[in-house]
Amino acid sequence: MQIPGKTAIVTGGGGGIGSAVAQALAARGARVVVADLDGAAAERAAATINAEHPGSAVAEGGDVARTEVIERLIARAQAEFGPVDMYFANAGITGGTGLNLTEQQWDTALDVNLRAHIRAAQLLVPEWAERGEGCFVSTASAAGLLTQIGSAGYSVAKHAAVAFAEWLSVTYGDSGIRVSCLCPMGVETALLREGERSGDRLGEAATRAVTSAGDVLAPEAVAAEAMAAVEDERFLILPHPGVLDMYRQKGADYDRWLRGMRRYQRTLLEVDA
Template identity: 75%
Template sequence: MKVAGKVAIVTGGGGGIGGALAEALTAAGARVVVADLDASTAQAVADKINAERPETAVAAGADVSDTDQIRGLIALAEGEFGPVEMYFANAGITGAPGLEADEAAWDLSLDVNLRAHIRAAQLLVPGWLERGEGYFVSTASAAGLLTQIGSATYAVTKHAAVGFAEWLNVTYGDRGIRVSCLCPMGVNTKLLYSGEESGEGLGVAATRAVTSAGDVLEPAQVAADVLAAVDEERFLILPHANVLDMYRQKGSDYDRWLRGMRRYQASLLGQG
């Protein structure tokens, strides 16, 4: 799909990958609603964009796990720019390490990392089917193809996000709806370093696992990779090419891969 002239919503757009995506989209000729739980960061991104490309971005504070608030973003986009043609489900959260996460923590991770994607698709896909075109981009993680040392909530919900994106692609891919799934490893965002900031063993190990497994990329590079994949209508977006090798190794000998991950975890925790 060509981005120029399209109307897009980017969630988690107040910084990191989301902010870079909003900037890249408008630079390529799209108009964007920048949404973030923190309205001030969304506004800062929109202001920066509009300073360079006037009237191409609007900001909104929104909890994108809430159906009514997603509906509000769609209405805002339609009122400012026209029908939404692209949705970047980029908002995400990490989680507590270990099995300590309670029901509320699991619900929050499921709501933000998975159900937010489902709820957006439920609102957008019917209209896209009528118009014969639409593009849904899911930000998952390499953890959704491999796993995440430390946080069970993150590992499980990112696997689920990949699964939902796959299902959307299979179900609607021949009806004009395109779907891509972004699965990066380390990207230079606040989210990456949240584990170290926790000071907990598994949390620190989680951050070190990501930063030691490959290069830590800048959000702008990831955004460029996403737009290239959208142009090609390619499903799997892997800014870290070695993730594909790891994924193949996992699939070729699951038990060997699990043993290797246990050894790797032990080394990060100073147990090996």
């Protein structure tokens, strides 16, 4: 899909990957609604964009897992720029560690990391199918292809996000709707560092699992890869190429991969022993 002139919504746009994606879209000639739970962060991100590309961005605060908030984002985009062409479902949370997540923590992890994608697609995809064009980009994670040591909620929700993106592509790809799934490993964001600041052994291991497995990329590098994939209409976006090798090893011998992951987990936990 060609980006210039398109109208996009980016959730989780107040910082990290979302902010970098919003800036990259504007730099390529798109108009962007920057959405974030932290409305002030969204405003700052939009102001940064507009300083370089005047009139290219507006900001909205709110919980993008809620249908009424997504409806508000779509209405704002239409009022400011025109019909929505692209939706970047980027907002995400880690969701806690171990098996001790409460029902509310599980609900929140699934709402933000998965159901927010489903609800946005329900609102946008039918109209896109009639129009014959649209682009849905799901930020999952390498955890959605592999796993996330320490965090069951994150791993489960991200696997489901990948599955939903696959389903969208299979079901609507022949209707002109392009779907991409962004699956980075370590990216220098606040989310990455949550575990090491948690004081929880599994949380600290979760951060180390990512930072020791490969390079930690800047959000701008991830955004650039995402833009290239959207323009090329590629489904799987892997800013860390090594993730593909890991994914192939997993599929080639699942039991060996599980044994290896258990060994890796032991080494991570032994750091604090």
